[in-house]
Amino acid sequence: MTKRYVLIGTGGRAEYFYGSVVRDFGETSELVAFCDSNQTRMNYANRLLEEKYNHPQVATYLAHEFEKMIEIEKPDSVIVTTVDRTHHTYIIKALELGCDVVTEKPMTIDAQKCQEIIDAVKRTGRNVRVSFNYRYAPHNTKIRELINNGAIGEVFSVNFEWALNTQHGADYFRRWHRDKRNSGGLLVHKSTHHFDLVNFWLGTTPETVYAQGGLRFYGRENAEARGVTNFYQRAHGSEIAKDDPFAIQLEENEHLKAMYLDAEVEDGYQRDQSVFGDGISIEDTLGVMVKYKNKAILNYSLNAYLPWEGYTVAFNGSKGRIEVRVVEQSYINSGGKKEDEGKLEQMSIIVMPMFDTPYEVEVEEGLGGHGGGDPILLQDLFGTPIEDEFNRAASHVDGAMSILTGIAGNISLNTGQPVKVDELIKF
16 A cells, blocks of 8 residues: 655755655555646646656645645655755644654754654644665764764764755855845754764764854855955846856756746745855854763864865774764755765775774775665665664654754854753654
């Protein structure tokens, strides 16, 4: 018996889910409807279903018809890929209407909304899955295995640096993410992946969070301080933008044009805003210290304007050290092939025993995006569930514990004080 799915939010991340459902999991899953605030964008998604996936078009419903959609289509599960600040709205509505939920990360953006989701899960007894694809990447799974097997004993501290380059990193400052009210900033929207990995690797949860950071590179004020004198509001139709390496030209990319430029007539959303414009309220330079309930500490940094994309992480333990370096192929969301997202260009895991010779751990890269994690996650979500000794499937509790590090970090940015995570919500 197949599960019936509807999807709300047909923007940049939607095809990752609906494309997989109709292409790979027809025996177990069925896509029956789209929901969005923009009819043009839904029409384009339906066009892709027909032309790219050889699948019949599905019913479409505007956002205010969400409940009507559930009543008519009777889905088993709702896929939520809307703007982050609305995730909780549709997660909770779906649960209360008797559906399970698959949601894009982050699960939501602040403590109040997180509490509302937790309460709704408890009240309804339904299931929420958060799509943490990085857990499923073979190299990240291998790190968990090494730590679980005691390769370096008890882990006392972690140094974790994530680098976003001037292609992928800049993209958060062109679109709706640039408004912190929409995304919770990069500590929530992007770093939720990284904080979830630390929880996953160490088998623990955060206790105390302290953060510092700010908008140092992007934004008009920073550009003016560097001597920039020519500015534009958006790239489309701007002569100045033609010489800006940070600009994207929607009309030159058929996919971006159809999904965003052609859809502007309905809601005015501009996908190509200047990264050096006004109205940016998220940070691009961040440092976070976390103490975990198992007494381990994390030193974390995120910078969104670097010459390369990827991360370095070092684990220091009672029996040695693990050093990891991952260089990823960068991308613009919805700007190219999905299988290229997070594709590995370089990856190394070196174990340094305290009184023995260091050795490199070989890991076979999986096929597909995010270092091979995407196909395994999608199989777990929409196919026959896999038996998994590493427990990579992320529940609403995992979703909460990842975003709470970033939410606490945002509070710390505002107050200058450390934040106790347990004081933010109640399970």
